[in-house]
Amino acid sequence: MLSLLRPALTLLIALSLITGLAYPLLTTGIARLVFPYQAAGSLLERDGKAVGSLLIGQGFSDPKYFWSRPSATSPMAYNPLSSGGSNLGPLNPALADAIKSRIDALHTADPGNKATVPADLVYSSASGLDPHISIAAALYQAGRVARVRNLPVDRVRELIAGHSETMLFGFLGEPRVNVLALNLALDATH
Structure with missing residues (x-):
């Protein structure tokens, strides 16, 4: 059971960091560089x-x-x-x-x-x-x-x-x- 749980938790944490933190920061940063007026609202x-x-x-x-x-x-x-x-x-x-x-x-x-x-x-x-x-x-x-x-x-x-x-x-x-x-x-x- 532990052998199945460990990769699942690792994948959950990795995907959470990628899709919940890295991707939003990247797209926000690009938007602020390319379209600063629109990105600011x-x-x-x-x-x-x-x-x-x-x-x-x-x-x-x-x-x-x-x-x-x-x-x-x-x-x-x-x-x-x-x-x-x-x-x-x-x-x-x-x-x-x-x-x-x-x-x-x-x-x-x-x-x-x-x-x-x-x-x-x-x-x-x-x-x-x-x-x-x-x-x-x-x-x-x-x-x-x-x-x-x-x-x-x-x-x-x-x-x-x-x-x-x-x-x-x-x-x-x-x-x-x-x-x-x-x-x-x-x-x-x-």
């Missing part, structure tokens, strides 16, 4: 202080800002420790209530906007942490943001265009806007 700073990451969404509810895609993480929205969707099925009344309340909030913030609300402003994502909204969702909010900030709507649309990202490799995903980057650009606009 793609943090955005304002006045020398980190205000968020380009990779994790944040909630914005002030009408002067573009609003992010809703988050269904718990116990609070945009909780990176609890990434996940609501798991509410299409016939669940709680989903219908959540969507209705999100649409009502958008209409309350911008009562004159009669355009169709883009889906990504009312449906949470599978991760609950998406930092992007569609170009249509940004343009839907442009009038409200321009009005509240006393900016020409064309200037706000220019900011959206300037912060728009194309499809990855020209065919993956959809054109999008990073909400945090766009809102920081808005704050920098005088």
Whole structure:
């Protein structure tokens, strides 16, 4: 029995050191050398202080800002420790209530906007942490943001265009806007 146990324990310790310590340290070291900004979390700073990451969404509810895609993480929205969707099925009344309340909030913030609300402003994502909204969702909010900030709507649309990202490799995903980057650009606009 001991002759079987010794090689098994040796292999367990060796593989634990290789896969649990050496490999993560190696990949982290390479990432920090090759992609230092991304490996550090793609943090955005304002006045020398980190205000968020380009990779994790944040909630914005002030009408002067573009609003992010809703988050269904718990116990609070945009909780990176609890990434996940609501798991509410299409016939669940709680989903219908959540969507209705999100649409009502958008209409309350911008009562004159009669355009169709883009889906990504009312449906949470599978991760609950998406930092992007569609170009249509940004343009839907442009009038409200321009009005509240006393900016020409064309200037706000220019900011959206300037912060728009194309499809990855020209065919993956959809054109999008990073909400945090766009809102920081808005704050920098005088």
